[in-house]
Amino acid sequence: MEYGSTLRKLQEIQFALVELQLYLDMNPDDQRAVKQYKELTVQLVQQKQAYEKERGPVMQYGHSSTPDRWTWHKTPWPWEIEY
Amino acid sequence: MWIYEKTLEIPVRVSKPDLQMAKFLLTQYGGPDGELSSALRYLNQRYTMPNKRIKALLTDIGTEELGHMEVIATLVYKLVKDATPMQMREAGLGAHYADHDKALFYADANGVPWTAAYIQTKGDPIADLADNIAAEEKARATYQWLINLTDDPDVSQVLKYLRGREIVHSQRFREALFMLEEENRASKAQKEDDDL
Structure with missing residues (x-):
């Protein structure tokens, strides 16, 4: 899969979760939103794994799976990525 | 604790170098109504915010604003990266170059450095929420x-997205303010009943 599309899909899921998080802060009793949040969480884990397989860890401090060779410093930073 | 994620909230692309635009955009990095101000304002208000929902909201919006700071930084970085010093000078960024080269700096569009005086914190939840709504509208x-x-x-698309996020934040803060006012009214009515 193309670099851009894996990342874009990841960003879409991340954005949906940000938006839902803010909504749930003020509407914690909305069970439909909680269900959607949980579904998106599953998608996030899968998409993050797909992206990390291509491009290395997304998160620091052990929150991403670590490849045998350390790559955190090598993969491009968000401001360096060309879309 | 915060954990860095090596992605932007949205893809950022620019179609051509534009130094003047970079200069204007800096205000949303380190200007009075910029993303640094918003992030620090909300994260700082959390400690004394009495309401559980609003503490969560301040944490989550404050964190998103940190992400927006990186979106603005990326726009500025990409707009400026291939410029020569003389081009920066012609675009009104000569003073910036003299002080910072191409490094970003927390300042407004005129180069005035960021100050904590931009951030309001009164400790009164109604006052702080009303102020947050105003901050989002600004x-x-x-x-x-x-x-x-x-x-x-391409730049316009990113800015329209960020404009949309400010509208959402404003709506969430309006809900929070409304909820607090309702709670205050209810507890006042209860107290009056108890006093009878």
Whole structure:
């Protein structure tokens, strides 16, 4: 899969979760939103794994799976990525 | 604790170098109504916010604003990266170059450094929430003025997205303010009943 599309899909899921998080802060009793949040969480884990397989860890401090060779410093930073 | 994620909230692309636009955009990095101000304002208000929902909201919006700071930084970085010093000078960034080269700096569009005086914290939840709504509306207006200043469709798209996020934040803070006022009214009515 193309670099851009894996990342874009990841960003879409991340954005949906940000938006839902803010909504749930003020509407914690909305069970439909909680269900959607949980579904998106599953998608996030899968998409993050797909992206990390291509491009290395997304998160620091052990929150991403670590490849045998350390790559955190090598993969491009968000401001360096060309879309 | 915060954990860095090596992605932007949205893809950022620019179609051409635009140094003047970079200068204007800096205000949303380190200006009065910029993303640094918003992030620090909300994260700082959390410690004494009495309401559980609003503490969560301040944490989550404050964190998103940190992400927006990186979106603005990326726009500025990409708009400036291939410029020569003379081009920066012609675009009104000569003073910036003299002090910072191409490094970003927390300042407004005129180069005035960021100050904590931009951030309001009164400790009174109603006052702070009303102030947050105003802050979001000022940020929304700033994004509109910036959209009016660019002819780059890629830059404009990012700015329209950020404008949309400020509207959502404002709505969430309005809900929070409304909820607190309702709670205050209810507890006042209860107290009056108890006093009878």
